[in-house]
Amino acid sequence: MQKFTYLILSVLLFTAQLSMGQTRKVIHIPDIPGYQTLKCDFHMHTVFSDGTVWPTVRVEEAWREGLDVISITDHIEYRPHSKDVVSDHNRSYEIASPLAEKLNLILVKGAEITRGMPPGHLNTLFIKNANLLERDDVFDALQEARDQGAFILWNHPGWKAQQPDTTLWWIEHTRLLNSDLLHGIEVYNYKSYYPEAIDWANDKNLTMFANTDIHPPIAMAYDVENSHRPLTLVFANSRTQKGVREALFNKRTVVYYNNTLMGQAALLEPLFFASLKIEKTPLELKNGEAKVIEIENTSDVDFELELVQPGIGFDAPARVTLEAHRVTPIELRGNSDQLSSMNKLEAYYQVNNMAVSSTENLVVTFSFANN
Amino acid sequence: MQKFTYLILSVLLFTAQLSMGQTRKVIHIPDIPGYQTLKCDFHMHTVFSDGTVWPTVRVEEAWREGLDVISITDHIEYRPHSKDVVSDHNRSYEIASPLAEKLNLILVKGAEITRGMPPGHLNTLFIKNANLLERDDVFDALQEARDQGAFILWNHPGWKAQQPDTTLWWIEHTRLLNSDLLHGIEVYNYKSYYPEAIDWANDKNLTMFANTDIHPPIAMAYDVENSHRPLTLVFANSRTQKGVREALFNKRTVVYYNNTLMGQAALLEPLFFASLKIEKTPLELKNGEAKVIEIENTSDVDFELELVQPGIGFDAPARVTLEAHRVTPIELRGNSDQLSSMNKLEAYYQVNNMAVSSTENLVVTFSFANN
Amino acid sequence: MQKFTYLILSVLLFTAQLSMGQTRKVIHIPDIPGYQTLKCDFHMHTVFSDGTVWPTVRVEEAWREGLDVISITDHIEYRPHSKDVVSDHNRSYEIASPLAEKLNLILVKGAEITRGMPPGHLNTLFIKNANLLERDDVFDALQEARDQGAFILWNHPGWKAQQPDTTLWWIEHTRLLNSDLLHGIEVYNYKSYYPEAIDWANDKNLTMFANTDIHPPIAMAYDVENSHRPLTLVFANSRTQKGVREALFNKRTVVYYNNTLMGQAALLEPLFFASLKIEKTPLELKNGEAKVIEIENTSDVDFELELVQPGIGFDAPARVTLEAHRVTPIELRGNSDQLSSMNKLEAYYQVNNMAVSSTENLVVTFSFANN
Amino acid sequence: MQKFTYLILSVLLFTAQLSMGQTRKVIHIPDIPGYQTLKCDFHMHTVFSDGTVWPTVRVEEAWREGLDVISITDHIEYRPHSKDVVSDHNRSYEIASPLAEKLNLILVKGAEITRGMPPGHLNTLFIKNANLLERDDVFDALQEARDQGAFILWNHPGWKAQQPDTTLWWIEHTRLLNSDLLHGIEVYNYKSYYPEAIDWANDKNLTMFANTDIHPPIAMAYDVENSHRPLTLVFANSRTQKGVREALFNKRTVVYYNNTLMGQAALLEPLFFASLKIEKTPLELKNGEAKVIEIENTSDVDFELELVQPGIGFDAPARVTLEAHRVTPIELRGNSDQLSSMNKLEAYYQVNNMAVSSTENLVVTFSFANN
Structure with a gap:
């Protein structure tokens, strides 16, 4: 009968554990x-x-x-x-x-x-x-x-x-x-x-x-x-x-x-972009001016970006970290009069913490609406 | 000319501040x-x-x-x-x-x-x-x-x-x-x-x-x-x-x-439900059985719930905290044979940290699909 | 022989664990x-x-x-x-x-x-x-x-x-x-x-x-x-x-x-005072003036103090928390001309998170050098 | 008169700030x-x-x-x-x-x-x-x-x-x-x-x-x-x-x-040792045996040590971090029969985060009682 008592107690303990709201x-x-x-x-x-x-x-x-x-x-x-x-x-x-x-x-x-x-x-x-x-x-x-x-x-x-x-x-x-x-x-x-x-x-x-x-x-x-x-x-x-x-x-x-x-680029790239919310409003960037794009990273990963190729018509930061669960401002600065006729601006970054092999990282292309 | 130098330095400092990636x-x-x-x-x-x-x-x-x-x-x-x-x-x-x-x-x-x-x-x-x-x-x-x-x-x-x-x-x-x-x-x-x-x-x-x-x-x-x-x-x-x-x-x-x-209930209530992701799968709860519903709270607020009225056909926890950015399991326990004919189960909770006046809190109704 | 290999590996693992510097x-x-x-x-x-x-x-x-x-x-x-x-x-x-x-x-x-x-x-x-x-x-x-x-x-x-x-x-x-x-x-x-x-x-x-x-x-x-x-x-x-x-x-x-x-007051009291570093410099408090005493709490405990009796010749704060591992300033304000002849000032506090029974807390006496 | 009121309020605010117990x-x-x-x-x-x-x-x-x-x-x-x-x-x-x-x-x-x-x-x-x-x-x-x-x-x-x-x-x-x-x-x-x-x-x-x-x-x-x-x-x-x-x-x-x-070695060295509490009990280390010394670091600095010279009669870890406000165990392993006649054991470490010049770090000598 003692044994039965122990069993009861054990069940009570287990129920208690659930009700604690872990x-x-x-x-x-x-x-x-x-x-x-x-x-x-x-x-x-x-x-x-x-x-x-x-x-x-x-x-x-x-x-x-x-x-x-x-x-x-x-x-x-x-x-x-x-x-x-x-x-x-x-x-x-x-x-x-x-x-x-x-x-x-x-x-x-x-x-x-x-x-x-x-x-x-x-x-x-x-x-x-x-x-x-x-x-x-x-x-x-x-x-x-x-x-x-x-x-x-x-x-x-x-x-x-x-x-x-x-x-x-x-x-x-x-x-x-x-x-x-x-x-x-x-x-x-x-x-x-x-x-x-x-x-x-x-x-x-x-x-x-x-x-x-x-x-x-x-x-x-x-x-x-x-x-x-x-x-x-x-x-x-x-x-x-x-x-x-x-x-x-x-x-x-x-x-x-x-x-x-x-992993494979075919999996890492969609994972990267699914993690970000990027402003869609056209930048209307002009030569000599700077505009800020805000990028929100909704994932737990800090993405470490490094510019791999200059933008056409604008300067972009050489290194940016998109911190997890925060908004990072990216400043683009126009450097060409041809901006007025460009509908989109493309920036090419390597993601230094996303690897596709032991020696290569993922490269991503951001495409921002301009006009 | 010295003054001009200071100005230059100041501009440089300011630019630097931006490039730091705050x-x-x-x-x-x-x-x-x-x-x-x-x-x-x-x-x-x-x-x-x-x-x-x-x-x-x-x-x-x-x-x-x-x-x-x-x-x-x-x-x-x-x-x-x-x-x-x-x-x-x-x-x-x-x-x-x-x-x-x-x-x-x-x-x-x-x-x-x-x-x-x-x-x-x-x-x-x-x-x-x-x-x-x-x-x-x-x-x-x-x-x-x-x-x-x-x-x-x-x-x-x-x-x-x-x-x-x-x-x-x-x-x-x-x-x-x-x-x-x-x-x-x-x-x-x-x-x-x-x-x-x-x-x-x-x-x-x-x-x-x-x-x-x-x-x-x-x-x-x-x-x-x-x-x-x-x-x-x-x-x-x-x-x-x-x-x-x-x-x-x-x-x-x-x-x-x-x-x-x-604030007003008409604003607090949609704010509360917009903060939550609730499993939609029918529970198929039976008399004497328990089922767990997982609720994800995507907001920064810990919602402190207190049951204000017993559920019909089931027991629900008297107090639950839906912690910010976490998933909280809610255990429902069937207590009636009529569950087999109930399409939805309703649970009535007061939200103790959402006030509509100096003395009253918001009351919300959870409606869970059952069969 | 295979068994022997496993043993070796296990020992290596254990050694590794130690060298990791936990x-x-x-x-x-x-x-x-x-x-x-x-x-x-x-x-x-x-x-x-x-x-x-x-x-x-x-x-x-x-x-x-x-x-x-x-x-x-x-x-x-x-x-x-x-x-x-x-x-x-x-x-x-x-x-x-x-x-x-x-x-x-x-x-x-x-x-x-x-x-x-x-x-x-x-x-x-x-x-x-x-x-x-x-x-x-x-x-x-x-x-x-x-x-x-x-x-x-x-x-x-x-x-x-x-x-x-x-x-x-x-x-x-x-x-x-x-x-x-x-x-x-x-x-x-x-x-x-x-x-x-x-x-x-x-x-x-x-x-x-x-x-x-x-x-x-x-x-x-x-x-x-x-x-x-x-x-x-x-x-x-x-x-x-x-x-x-x-x-x-x-x-x-x-x-x-x-x-x-x-616990017993005879143990709690020395534990309380052994946790604190209190400035020893005489206050030289005067009627109508205020002086600050800094108290460092070197323990992990936040001590929650409540004044239980007015000081003689001075006002002390009604409630103070001595936060763990921080310095808390206590401001004393003279309210009597007799301060000039007082060598020490005594302040009586109850420690609300130190209990000697189910209903009573420890009471401590601070004695500050004055003149 | 209004001006006077503001002054009063300001003083009250200031007093309040002090009593808040910052x-x-x-x-x-x-x-x-x-x-x-x-x-x-x-x-x-x-x-x-x-x-x-x-x-x-x-x-x-x-x-x-x-x-x-x-x-x-x-x-x-x-x-x-x-x-x-x-x-x-x-x-x-x-x-x-x-x-x-x-x-x-x-x-x-x-x-x-x-x-x-x-x-x-x-x-x-x-x-x-x-x-x-x-x-x-x-x-x-x-x-x-x-x-x-x-x-x-x-x-x-x-x-x-x-x-x-x-x-x-x-x-x-x-x-x-x-x-x-x-x-x-x-x-x-x-x-x-x-x-x-x-x-x-x-x-x-x-x-x-x-x-x-x-x-x-x-x-x-x-x-x-x-x-x-x-x-x-x-x-x-x-x-x-x-x-x-x-x-x-x-x-x-x-x-x-x-x-x-x-800074200068003459200041860094006493600062390093004043930060540590090291067990004084003689180790009584023997050939083939290992003993653990516990070192408590009471400072806010994590000291990063690197062995610069083998110990005489014993092996010591090649790298150790003495974490701030924690106890780090150091395991010494005897490798000589002469240990029985050695009264103290000396271990030579470079402190990689204490610099005496742009290219040199502080070197410290631990001296542990042995017999």
Whole structure:
């Protein structure tokens, strides 16, 4: 009967927690034409491998921070708590799943295949039974995942513990790629950026990821109150498991860490312009005069612009930062009499915190109505 | 020639200041159907009366903080710096005007008639020549302002220095009202709220104001970085002097200080709902079950809700705070079998930080799709 | 051999974590004459009962926040994760202990006896073997703890789940007290204050506690970055297990939550004055003149003062807040000719956020040198 | 009689302002053995030259921010507001002086000699009558200041408006130096650092300064709430005008801007160690073992350390940041059997944000007790 009392108390506690009115942050990264922009993290751990939190914590953390999608990817081959924490490889998903459903968070079933290099660590997403991935041969494990429908990505390819000196692409990775057992790669993991990975993603047609690989409570590793965890932005047809999976297999992702965005120009450019509100009133700029255009940035990102080519008929600032959630005035100064016959003025800027490869940034064209 | 050098240097300094890329805050208070919501402050001082800043400072402060409209209202009769600061009553407007134009800030020409009680201090807005307001008789001064087209408001009606014990409406104010020499009243001034004023505004058909009456640099009095100065929200047909004037004479204002909004229900209610994004998916709530609705508040205001009447067919939380820029989950719990036949569920909440009089708050009805 | 690789990697990760230079906050609450002021939390949970973190997390959280002493007090009788988390009642201490030693944090071995009311939940501190506390009869369990040398406190005495309407002291608690099985009581638990408890502590000679009873990661429940968790301040002869135990049995604690301190006047008063730096220069105040005294508050607490008796020969402010880590000017104004013969001026203030009982605050006397 | 009323009201307002309990920030930069560390700013403007605030604003800003000493240095030759603001060159000091006295802030009487390059702009401090500095020849003006007892410094020597391409020392500056008409130089002005200036200060025996040269309200230019304005730290025998003057003539200053300190090693080193609390307990480090030393930094500065030489008998971290107001653990790892006979361990670090010249940083030696 005592036991019954405890149960009651526990239920009361849980209800109390809900009624406290915990709220959810909003990550201000806009949708782009045709797609919803989902905020995702596909790599994290719990006490069921070498993490230090219960699986429900991963769901609540993600919900509070404004994420749409997570995957708990406990190691298959590495379980240092196994003396105390028993149960099989499906258990962390089972425990986390009801809370995810209640909070309308998409929980992708996953697991991390954990081997020495090559091929290193790989996450398998959208699997059905993690227990079947416990195989001697890594290729057998990955083939089993693939047979279950998995999307497979290579984690932290340049991890110092496994590739201390140089970040290499091994022959085994080519074999995985050719066998349809490798679809994505982490360009950013925890707090490290791997420049080789973005170029490999471009060259070999892999989907780019930024994941946390978080082991402790998230707030011990990132300042989630004032900033955000590393995120994979997924441009999906719908906010569903199916929508996420389709987008991953079709490479519609952008990497987002600190104040940096990386990905294909075809995704970064609409994301940039969807973040801005620009005055539409014609400038009527004249030679020798200056006019101010106000640009509001509604996103969480500070965009760092650098002029890459002089404007025709006017001078524009060489460097501008469009600060997040603020209005930045841009002063244009006419330097030609031909302005009176120009209907629009074009300014060409490079966005220094939006990268399309390890060496190139996005270039955008602002077109301002003039007359 | 030396003088010429100084001038050059000064111009260089000024240009430098612009190129530094100073940015402008955004005050997130939405427009409402039919009107733009302008953020305004109609009461402030400079060194030309008893303030301690140059007139351009008032313009730059307001622009940085995201205001649309200000009026510099230096005292006509009180100029303690007159030994050092000479020049006439139009001078502060003249000095501030070019910067306001450059920054696209609406600068309303104003002055403060400054007398003992009654009738106390009154601001005259949209005047043409402040020098003509220097008259022995206060009624003559106000009539002159009115002849220039002025909108006139009574400032800080309950100011302790003038009404230490009780806040009274004097016979002189009735005379002003009847003579079309009184159109508005400050419900909030600097850091003080005058509850009598909101009721007088309702009873006598006056426009409500919240103004700063700022004398020192604004950041010495308010935390403008993390919060906002007291503001008069004006619901205008256009972002122009004319639009502001029309809205003032037609009483379309809301008082906004700290986390409180005050005004007519007909303005507060659309402002409340324009601030929220509410999930539209039908709940399909069942007896004994609970469902969560997520409400995103896109405004800067934390709305403090209190249930005023039980829902029909369901239980809703007794108190909820919709925090600014966050998503708040509301849990509804079905308590009737009739839910299966209800197409919508209505929840009635009082908004404790939106007041329609000194004693009453706004009541709002949420209508959630059910089946 | 693969297993060996994993171990290596894990060690590398751990070392890396240390070299990252994680730092420790300082809680600015001063020592008092004769004692070190230790910051302590004697009530918390892990996955080994109904918490959601691994035991090492509790140590690292506490170290980061600047605590000196913690006790992990997993429930003996309530272990909802027992299907997945096996191992005995000593295990969470064993796991946490090496990290505590490395970080020089004092980890007190504890456990929570978890029963219905009466007598409710009780923490046993400084025990030796938690497994022996698993007894049918609660008195047997507590006697076993006592035989191991335990200090015993009653947790959350007014917990709504157990005492929904009134907070009562039961006959069982008198029996515990008389049997030397009850030494302390929580005046504050998690986010709740129990006013009855402070009065019982005073009347029945119990040690006062403020503890977190934390279940999730701490940052999910408190804003530890900008504020602090509820703390029991312990005034110890030495920063050792022995020093803490001696201080607890001798009731040298103060409760510290939010901006409030509670305890005996004999501890609060020296704590108050040890927090302040006050100018020593004689004021030489004269009748009709005003002088400013600057008081620096070096603690994290904002002290809220209210004058309780007029000064003799001078006027002092009726209310003053001595803000944390800032200098507050206090203006004294002479109102008597006798000032010229007064060597010191005394001002009597009540400290509204320092309580000595559920209804009384600490009163302090400032003595300023005058001539 | 009306006039009299205004006066009364004004006095009431002023009293009210005091009773509001405005507080003063504390800048945590410690005293060093033998000297008080005064926080000073010797360059600022008001409406009496080209600034935009009333002189009292400069006093109140400085008091709020925790400064000890300021000098208002309005331009002698450049007064763009002279059409509106009349009065002579001593007026801004006269207006500011009573408030400075009340608030116990040291106000040094100053003026800025404002000429083309060479010799550019020079501040004269501790003058008696600014009106006498209005002379055609700059040398006559400076000689007049010197005859009044002035300390003279060269302002913003590398100001782009005057030295756009290179920062040169002109023959005129040598003449000033040889004539005892040049005693100090700004190494930092507003937001610019002049590396040539620190080397000239070292070579030519000049006192180093960091000043704001502030024209608008201070909060428009610096984040004074979360950071600090550029400061000249003065190491004085007493907190008096005389103490400040003696220290300036004897070159006991350190430049402090953002997170950087610059000056002579003989001042920087005691400042560094006075900022730290280091555990004194002997480490008893052994070969192959690691021990953690905790260092508390009680100052506002984050010290960025870089190991410049391996320790003898132990490994120490290559880079460490001692964060302001936090405790940083330093892990030492024994690598020699000789540790058992070593009484102390010495670690040699360069402090990357403490500069002694344009190219060299301070090097410090930590000496830890071992056995």
